[in-house]
Amino acid sequence: MGIPVLFVYPDFVAQERTGRPGTYDVETGGWYAEGLAAMSASLRAAGHHPSLMHLTAPPDRDEFTAILRRHNPAVVAFTVRSSAFPYCQEYTRWVKEASGAYVIWGGYHPTLAPEECIEVPGVDSICLGEGDWAIVDLAGALSGGKDPVHVESLWFNTASGPVRNPVRPLVENPDELPIPDFDLFDPTSLIPTRTGVATAMLSRGCPFRCGYCSNHRQRAVYPNSSRYARCRSPQNSIEYLRRLREWFPGVREIRFLDNVFGLGRIWLEEFCELYGREIALPFSCNQRPDLVTRQSLAILARAGCRVIYMGIESGDEEVRRVILGRRISDERLTEIFRACREMGIATVAYNMVGLPGEDRKKVLATIKMNAVCRPTSVVVSVFSPYPGTDLYDLSVKKGYAPPHMDYRARTFLDQPDFPKREVALVHTYFSLLVALYRLAGAIPWLGRMLVALLDKLTLSAFFRWSWLVTFGERRALAVRRFREGIRRYIPWLYRFLRGIKMAVARRGVRRTIAE
Ligand code: B12
Incomplete structure (x- = not known):
């Protein structure tokens, strides 16, 4: 039986104002992300139910939790660019305070700075490199009530400390990947x-x-x-x-x-x-x-x-x-x-x-x-x-x-x-x-x-x-x-x-x- 997986995509770029520390100008987003559409297609093919929280501007807490409750996901999957790291930390805390969902981080920052990411409170696991098959294996284990701790390419936060699994080989022939699930995105919001x-x-x-x-x-x-x-x-x-x-x-x-x-x-x-x-x-x-x-x-x-x-x-x-x-x-x-x-x-x-x-x-x-x-x-x-x-x-x-x-x-x-x-x-x-x-x-x-x-x-x-x-x-x-x-x-x-x-x-x- 498939489970609901909610991708969270902080699609905005904040920049500090010169001479005004702590004040940010935000460039609102609205960009398609191939990696998320690709993983969504793989999840769908395996019988799971992916959806997207597309944050084109920083949300306030009520807005964020209202969307979260509407989707009621078993897994919340953050894609984390380095410049979105502080936001993802905060949103992860909001997820954990509002629900019992499993939290996984993937994308550039977890791949490039995994030690920093695995330490973030509330993060259950992180993915290094491509997530196409890793997220399917994770969702499969969780939906079957099994412990996912052996899934390759993932690091886990466990009671006895981090478990660091090796990264699986990358998909050598992209034709083997499903065509991305473009429907994950609303074309009018891009x-x-x-x-x-x-x-x-x-x-x-x-x-x-x-x-x-x-x-x-x-x-x-x-x-x-x-x-x-x-x-x-x-x-x-x-x-x-x-x-x-x-x-x-x-x-x-x-x-x-x-x-x-x-x-x-x-x-x-x-x-x-x-x-x-x-x-x-x-x-x-x-x-x-x-x-x-x-x-x-x-x-x-x-x-x-x-x-x-x-x-x-x-x-x-x-x-x-x-x-x-x-x-x-x-x-x-x-x-x-x-x-x-x-x-x-x-x-x-x-x-x-x-x-x-x-x-x-x-x-x-x-x-x-x-x-x-x-x-x-x-x-x-x-x-x-x-x-x-x-x-x-x-x-x-x-x-x-x-x-x-x-x-x-x-x-x-x-x-x-x-x-x-x-x-x-x-x-x-x-x-x-x-x-x-x-x-x-x-x-x-x-x-x-x-x-x-x-x-x-x-x-x-x-x-x-x-x-x-x-x-x-x-x-x-x-x-x-x-x-x-x-x-x-x-x-x-x-x-x-x-x-x-x-x-x-x-x-x-x-x-x-x-x-
Ligand atoms: C296309 C592209 C864009 C596009 C689309 C961005 C997007 N969100 O997808 C546009 C032009 C909009 C863009 C903008 C920017 N980009 Co850009 N972009 C790229 C580029 C060339 C390819 C990314 C891509 O689509 N790859 C193909 C897909 C299939 O791979 P993927 O996204 O990595 O996803 C896979 C894995 O990462 C993983 N994964 C990703 N998320 C998650 C989540 C979970 C839960 C799991 C399990 C796995 C997982 O699984 C995916 C599938 O295998 C990369 C260069 C590169 N080295 O990759 C830079 C790159 C991603 N961009 C970068 C940057 C900095 C930016 C900007 C901040 C620039 C700016 N100042 O405006 C903005 C941010 C805007 C935004 N909202 O994201 C940096 C990020 C560096 C970092 N450490 O964060 C990169 C790496 C280039 C660099 N400088 O090294 N970018």
Whole structure:
């Protein structure tokens, strides 16, 4: 007999305000989570009854317990990102005070910092790595009245102390997994679906080892870690997308969230051919500048790829190579962004500031690199040293960060040459500076003088005033809320404006080709 399992998904990002400790700005969520939909499908196939508490904003206690009582679960299954750790601790206490449900934690933080998680009061067990079969075995044992203490991949809190079971091998062939249970999510509550976009994930893992990403530590927990980067077959991927379309018939565009989309030329060719025939919707995906080629871009463009997300991360070649572990030359970066423009593919560049070993001069190189690469949009985040990453180890070793961090902080590293307040400042004005450098670069003669002036300004002592941070942050927050408000309440306008932005980018493309 199956049991009710309630997933709890804290899908919001809180960030502490500069100069106001303990006060947080919350970015409300509304994101599909492949891991939860995958586990839900496996539980359903085994006869259990999964459901979801999708917390797109922090709930108050009454709200939380009312939802809990409505579902009356036997198991409450938390997915715990590092930045959601303090919230999950509190919600676990609420569960234990309101019901006798079994509590299990899984996801990134329990995988990367298991000792910290198993000690949390109220947590009965934690899952390390993939939970697809582990949660089914746990639910099976509990529904049969058996002690689950031998279930692999799980650690247990017992009266005689923690029991740490080994991690089972990862699922090598993702085709063996059921198609995710998209129905776990209400399509109307998701951010992308409001504007006709469905998110999808056809692969798991990543073969690269970037210093800021926890993938290599997530990989290291498995006995068959060499098989970490895997993808559904092209045929199975199409079946996945058909089911996605059944779940959300209003889909007009697909956003693939895979770490790197289409690893392997043969897969890409076969998939794109099938996709063009069977699905034929415009799509966007993540790529790596050192992996994607003009040939693969052409295949992607023919299949309907409209936007590519790629990491510049740092404009300083040495920081990229030595600190981030990304061997990508400046020439390669500019060449691949140009190639995208020439093929009519819009680009979004990811960047980071506040890296270990960085200072303002190095950030200036990142700003200028974005101005030269001319992506359609620029995204910048403050570097967060997540547990299990090479850069966490480095930051702690150098004394730039304490070993235990609250990941809701505004900035993380305090370096002699790049204190926290300066990191917040360059982060706040990053996109504006990119736009100014781009503008200056486009003016033939006066441009050089303007660039020199901008350099002076960015590196000057004036650009350290703390009111600039407060003012810039308030402005950025207001702009973000305004944009999200439009996306939520006037989705057609959001689509229209985005369409104009993309069309302008493509006009730029035609101009470049004509030049
Ligand atoms: C796709 C993705 C996103 C998507 C979707 C997020 C989501 N909630 O699924 C978007 C773009 C929205 C996103 C946003 C963010 N992301 Co993100 N994202 C990823 C990415 C590339 C893949 C995640 C994925 O879907 N994997 C595939 C599924 C199948 O695996 P899974 O989620 O891990 O789930 C399995 C197991 O973890 C486990 N499991 C998970 N939960 C539970 C619960 C229980 C009870 C059990 C038993 C098991 C279990 O079983 C699942 C099935 O096998 C990872 C990179 C990576 N290394 O994995 C980063 C990653 C997860 N993201 C990360 C971060 C930091 C963020 C943001 C906070 C960034 C920001 N500042 O805004 C936000 C948070 C937003 C949010 N609400 O979650 C970090 C998390 C690090 C950490 N230690 O917490 C990662 C690991 C990247 C990194 N920097 O290393 N992200």
